[in-house]
Amino acid sequence: MTPQDIEALVDDRPADGMFRVHRSAVREKAIFDLEMEHIFESSWVFLGLDCQLPEKHTYFSTYIGRQPVVVSRTADDKIVCFVNSCTHRGAVVCHRDSGKARHHACQYHGWVFDSAGRCVDIKGQKEGAYTDAFLREDHDLRKVRVGNYRGFLFGSLKEDVPPIEEHLGDIKTFLDLMFDQSPDGLEIVPGPVRFTYKGNWKLQIENGTDPYHFTSTHTSYIQILTKRTKSNSAALTSSIYQKFDENSILRGAFTFPNGHAALWGETPSSESRPIALNFDAVAKRVGGPRARWMLHTRNVSVFPNVQFAENAALQMRIIRPIDVDRTEMVTYCLAPRGESREARVARIRQYEDFFNPSGFATPDDTTAYEDCQDGNRNDALEWHQGYMRGMAAVRPGADEFARELGITPLTSIYGPFSLGDETVFHQTYRYWRDKIASGMRAKRCQRELEGV
Amino acid sequence: MADDAAVKSASELLYREALYLDTHAWKDWLDLFQEDAVFWVPTWKDDGEPTSDPQAELSLIYCSSRDQLKERIDRVASGRSIASLPPMRTAHTVSNVLVEEAEAQALRVKSVATTHVYNIKKREQNVFFSLQEHLLRPGQDGRLAIASKKLLLLNDYIPRMIDFYTI
Known part of the structure; x- marks a missing residue:
């Protein structure tokens, strides 16, 4: 496999309105080995x-x-x-x-x-x-x-990498939005949960910032929420999606250098957020706009191996690729330190409800990844068409929402929830392609220098 | 140690519970639980201990009412959750049943559960095994019902997913 072979896996022609990824990217063992060598083992990885x-x-x-x-x-x-x-x-x-x-x-x-x-x-x-x-x-x-x-x-593992602040860039702001919810920062609610799926690690990377799947993958969850709203029973777990209407709420996404991306959305029922119980104090400390951003749903992907999802509660998920078709997820419930017992209990119940592999949402995602891996067994179909929603609407640089946060993303997009943007994956795949290809070229140069 | 009649009725309830899960007789299964029954599956912490306080620590499943269990049933039965489409075939085996008298006519029942799970769509099988603890109490009709069930899943490195009926 050559650097050109890797570059050919991403059909990246913005001027023609085209962006596709070749399906061998989730299937070929040789590509997986290159990902390990030139991405995971050559740059910053979340610990x-x-x-x-x-x-x-x-x-x-x-x-x-x-x-x-x-x-x-x-x-x-x-x-x-x-x-x-x-x-x-x-x-x-x-x-x-x-x-x-x-x-x-x-x-x-x-x-x-x-x-x-x-x-x-x-x-x-x-x-x-x-x-x-x-x-x-x-x-x-x-x-x-x-x-x-x-x-x-x-x-x-490689010593010669830029400082972590530089590698993270403006995705740092999204880490701040989690960290600053308490003056004392974050803590882990005791009890990690580990699960595996028979699929490529990038299927999780994609799903983590994919707004398009929600209304089709999670119909059983949406159905439960509809029933909860009707029954109004205090015995049932409250949810931020209780008043979900895909045409009335706003969603947006930003992409950043080095493969990072963030998806954000207005929270349909923000009163159900644990942080809402303490909102005034938080707003006083961090300022109104930042506090409102803390109430938004945020799905943050810090490439290549950690995602933070804050919708129902706040999840940290560490992605460990085991093989090209097998991935381990190590997941944690995070919480602001010192929150009230009432908020903490609500947070834990919402977390279990949505995020656990024994909950109402994650098992359907995981099953869908395995269905993708199963369907991708050869090149009967070469290119995936799943990267083009939003291409006619995405803008380079910052939009009004990015400016509100004081960040400069590579691209910005927003629209109704039903927009289901997919341009959020583009920078990730460009970085993925360039990092592997440049790593291969550097290795070849090194070998030539050494006369191997 | 409880008397023979108590052991018999407690064991029978556990076997019945297993049968209802394995035959997907969801309503019958739900009827075994009291209105405010607790169904609890703790997680394991790094120190090798299971979580012990569901209000401060994470659980895999924590339901504190029959209504919450019914949500889980409705989801599996809806045909809209691809994780259970079609629902798994299971065989729950309950053994090593030990019955102790607890407070106010209640029985504390410890047992071992082994659940074989066949995923029809994936043509794949898994086994889950756990230590169970049931608290049984006579309901308003005098019949013994489940006041709480704690299921400590021993192999918690979860392939894909678990749900109330696969463990």
Whole structure:
């Protein structure tokens, strides 16, 4: 596969009103391997939140692309990340999802590492008849570069990447809109939920900012909401979509460099939002416009592996590609610290209702991804036509809503909910294409220099 | 330990519950629950403990009324949820039933549930296994009914989805 082959997967001709993606992008193992190498393992990937490391020596384990890593708070209170693979023979040294440990000992040959990843003991080193060459080696667990934006932690296996603030760009504003809902920031409601689906990771990336599927994929959910509104029973969970009418509410989207995108919408029943219980105090602190944006629904995609969905409650979902046709989702319910018990209970019930793989919405999305993967088994149909809604309406740069937020996106679009914009995916696929192709070219140059 | 009659009636109720789920006799299943029954499936925290406070921690499913359970039934029965289109075929096996007397005529019943799930559309099968705890209490008609059911799903790395009837 050549860089040109990758570039040919995106039929990107805005002047002709055409944007298509080739369906092999979700199916070919060779493309998946290139995605891992040139996207996930060559740039910033989301790791987790700093609140997952509440004190010295606490840690959590996660992945950067295919590589297990550990994120840890050291004895001197620094957040570090290292490869979760012993320098001796490569065994995973940290086996739990999270915890607290001054040391991580490899269970195979007993090498010991501290909470900064430094090798502090090589079992039987004195008796080991090692050569000087061995002693000169760096035995520490391989360090991973960490970027920390207001407690949102990112890691990069490659050292030579721009600062995290630069990589995030204006998508930072959407992280702020979550973080600033409490003066003390965010916390995770205890209880992560993990599930998998038999489909490509990009199907989740797309769905996360896809307004078009809601009224067809989630008809059973909409039906439940209609019944709830009629019954008016306090026993049933309130929902922000209670007064849903796809022609009367406004929805918009922004795209940003580096593959990031955000979808926003007016909240049909904003009084059902937990934050509405505390709205005046929030507005006083962050200002009226920002507070109103906090009430909007927001679906934020920080490429390539994390999405934040704030409609019913607030979900953080970390996407881990396992294989070209298999993906793991690690999902968390986030909440502003210090919110009232009433708001917290409402938040948790709304979250379970909508987001869980045992809830009323997510299982239908996940099933649809698998249906896509099943349908895409060969090139009987080469191009997907699912990227062209909104092309006649999208504008370069900022619209009035972006200006209200003080951001400069690459593109802006808004319209009624029924617009179902799909231009929100364009920058993501352009970045995806360019990142892989440029990575392949750089690797080829490097090899030529080295005379391989 | 409860007496033989209590053990028999409690066990029978659990088997009946399993049968109603496996035959998609949704209304009969719902009728086994009291009006304000709690149906609770906790999640597991990273420390290896399940969540214990549904008002402060996340659950996979937390319903605190029969009306909420009915919403779940309506969704599966509507034919509009593609995750259950068609509904899975299931075989719930309930075993290791231990019945204890609880307060005010109530029985606390512990059991193990193994649920084989066949996804017709995907031609695929899964097994879910859990520790269950039922609190049974006589309803207004004197019949034993489910006041609460806590289902602790032991294999919670979820392939695609679960619902009240697949675990």
